Amino acid sequence: MTNLIELINAELPQFQCGRCDTPGCRPYAEEIAKGSPHNRCVPGGQKTLDKISILLNDNSLSLDHDYGPELKPQVANIIEDDCIGCTKCIDACPVDAISGAPNLMHNVINDLCTGCELCIEPCPVDCIELVDINEEQALLARSHSEYFFDLKVELDHRKKKKAKMNKNISKNVDLAGLINQKLENRNLDKGLALKKLQLAMLDSHKTEKHISSADLEELKKQL
Numbered sequence: 001m002t003n004l005i006e007l008i009n010a011e012l013p014q015f016q017c018g019r020c021d022t023p024g025c026r027p028y029a030e031e032i033a034k035g036s037p038h039n040r041c042v043p044g045g046q047k048t049l050d051k052i053s054i055l056l057n058d059n060s061l062s063l064d065h066d067y068g069p070e071l072k073p074q075v076a077n078i079i080e081d082d083c084i085g086c087t088k089c090i091d092a093c094p095v096d097a098i099s100g101a102p103n104l105m106h107n108v109i110n111d112l113c114t115g116c117e118l119c120i121e122p123c124p125v126d127c128i129e130l131v132d133i134n135e136e137q138a139l140l141a142r143s144h145s146e147y148f149f150d151l152k153v154e155l156d157h158r159k160k161k162k163a164k165m166n167k168n169i170s171k172n173v174d175l176a177g178l179i180n181q182k183l184e185n186r187n188l189d190k191g192l193a194l195k196k197l198q199l200a201m202l203d204s205h206k207t208e209k210h211i212s213s214a215d216l217e218e219l220k221k222q223l
């Protein structure tokens, strides 16, 4: 099974675009190996379908165009003057091919960009264009896309874990606040209990005639 997954993955175009309804190329290879239809990688075109059909010894399927358009060799380019630094394209890029910080201009790292187009739609000011490149350059960028895709997945996982931890910490802080409040209330109760005890002691002095009624009332007022 692992061998088959590797062989299928090697034939997929490595855009890591998710158009096949799985998060990336390897997950789709795994799905195909389990029996899912092998005609959903439209970006790879007929060439990819033919190669996988040979591997599976099944040429009964034609490309399912419900899974999107074919992609040509291209890279994204950010029009610097128009970029507002919103970071939406960074979140959308499956291979972390965009650098930049909030409110600053962003850039595409050409050597990593697979041309998958996922950053185009989220840009609120429409400042990302696609530039044609030759097939060789495109293959070079896609040859390491799986590595960067895995890194991005790992990074997202860590970010979610950190966000969960921060949420838990803030929950704990709230809980500590509640506990402190309860403790404070308990201290107040303790004071009240002490006062009651002192009153009872004073009353007992009166009963045993150690103290006059007037002195007792005066002492009670001081509590």
Ligand code: SF4
Binding pocket: 012, 013, 014, 015, 016, 017, 018, 019, 020, 021, 022, 023, 024, 025, 026, 028, 040, 041, 042, 043, 044
């Ligand atoms: S290139 Fe896109 S559609 Fe094709 S297998 Fe990879 S992730 Fe799926």
Ligand code: SF4
Binding pocket: 075, 076, 092, 093, 094, 095, 096, 097, 098, 108, 112, 113, 114, 115, 116, 117, 118, 119, 120
């Ligand atoms: S920069 Fe845009 S086109 Fe290039 S890989 Fe990232 S999302 Fe895809």
Ligand code: SF4
Binding pocket: 078, 082, 083, 084, 085, 086, 087, 088, 089, 090, 100, 106, 122, 123, 124, 125, 126, 127, 128
């Ligand atoms: S989505 Fe567009 S405006 Fe926002 S940082 Fe990216 S390129 Fe700039």
